[in-house]
Amino acid sequence: MKIDGIPYRSIWLKDDGWSVGIIDQTRLPHEFRIERLTTLGDAAHAIKAMLVRGAPLIGATAAYGICLGLRADTGDAALENMSETLIATRPTAVNLRWAIRAMRELLLPLSEAERVSAAYEKAAQICDEDVAINSAIGDHGLEVFRQIWEAKGKTGKLNILTHCNAGWLATVDWGTALSPIYKAHDAGIPVHVWVDETRPRNQGAHLTCWELGKHGVDHTLIVDNVGGHLMQHGLVDLCITGTDRTTAAGDVCNKVGTYLKALAAKDNNVPFYVALPGPTIDWEFEDGVKDIPIEIRDGHEVDYIQGLDRTGAVSEVRILPEESGSANYAFDVTPARLVTGLITERGVAEASKEGLARLYGQSVYKAS
Ligand SMILES: CSC[C@@H](O)[C@@H](O)C(=O)COP(=O)(O)O
Structure with missing residues (x-):
């Protein structure tokens, strides 16, 4: 949707191709501030402290959280830990679990070398699908x-x-x-x-x-x-x-x-x-x-x-x-x-x- 004529989504991949932009919703309506997520911890904090909130956006943020976490460690054990950290952020919205499950199902059978790029593709797909679903x-x-x-x-x-x-x-x-x-x-x-x-x-x-x-x-x-x-x-x-x-x-x-x-x-x-x-x-x-x-x-x-x-x-x-x-x-x-x-x-x-x-x-x- 547009803010003062400029189209925005609530979450997006930044121009550097790996970090993630969000609107800090704890500041609205008094301040429009964009935050940059660079780690799994940033994504988990953004969900828990409600910089992002709403069931579908929580799911999308979790998907990008896994992308950011994989940049530090692509191993199976790390993926398990990331999933647990993200699931612990908020218990009610099922989209969080759904997104993490979708990411794990895709990533676990892949080699470690393939995981980061596959994760970013899947997170982008989750976001694009969400937009199409909501329009419908x-x-x-x-x-x-x-x-x-x-x-x-x-x-x-x-x-x-x-x-x-x-x-x-x-x-x-x-x-x-x-x-x-x-x-x-x-x-x-x-x-x-x-x-x-x-x-x-x-x-x-x-x-x-x-x-x-x-x-x-x-x-x-x-x-x-x-x-x-x-x-x-x-x-x-x-x-x-x-x-x-x-x-x-x-x-x-x-x-x-x-x-x-x-x-x-x-x-x-x-x-x-x-x-x-x-x-x-x-x-x-x-x-x-x-x-x-x-x-x-x-x-x-x-x-x-x-x-x-x-x-x-x-x-x-x-x-x-x-x-x-x-x-x-x-x-x-x-x-x-x-x-x-x-x-x-x-x-x-x-x-x-x-x-x-x-x-x-x-x-x-x-x-x-
Ligand atoms: C499309 S969002 C649906 C729900 O997530 C929304 O109605 C809601 O209750 C959000 O709660 P919040 O605690 O702000 O995450």
Whole structure:
């Protein structure tokens, strides 16, 4: 997508042909800073500290992390260690495991001399495929949006609620949930997006608002608890979110708070769609609540809020008493029964085992 007229992906190979460029997402929206990754450790840190985040981008960064690690050591034992280091960074997004598995399957049978160039080719392929997948998600989602817009009599705006950031910053390009929004906007449908701020890290306020603003999409930031009220008053035509892991039975694990939005949507007959690329499906699991590991992050993210202070500097302020504790559950699971449809690169599936099997047949994207 373009930033001030310049096309960017969220991750790319630098002109030197080996180091990797990323946008430091912890600095947005106040500062646009590009970082250069040169080692496996850089890539692992970028994922863990969330300089890069969003399930597909985490996978792409892990793939390039292996390329960088192989530059130092091409042996089998080193490859094992790299995989373990990267897998330990974040537990919930299945794309991380999927990308590492894809790299290992390709690299282990090769001679050590062949591994570095093969790894770079595969990482580039993972990135290019992600872009194509997300563009296709946008095309299928656009048709869903068009139907809802026509059913509304094409009056006013098409009001869409989204949670967290599932835009191009969360993928290599286009995004998942935001891809149909960009395509609808470009096709002339007057979309307006309600953006959940998404505490504690505020990906909605910091990243989704920034992305939508740069593309000229009309949007309004809301605090996380407003969605139910808006839905009760007919101010939301549909909800759409991304997902970090979708089970074979269609349960959806996404940024914490997604479940509450899906409950409110069900109670108010508002369609609740989830957009996802095939590599986000975990074919090993069916019961998302029971099986999916939920990341628990440092309470610091809950205790403090980051933003621009009155002097124009980015700073943090503490919001709770020194003696109080906090808990930071990063994801929750929305059961399939609350999901109207899964918008994938292969079309729209019912959120069920049968629905996903109809689109994907054999489990083509295995993670572990
Ligand atoms: C296309 S991204 C889908 C999800 O990864 C996204 O909705 C999300 O929850 C991201 O969480 P984050 O903790 O910012 O990595």
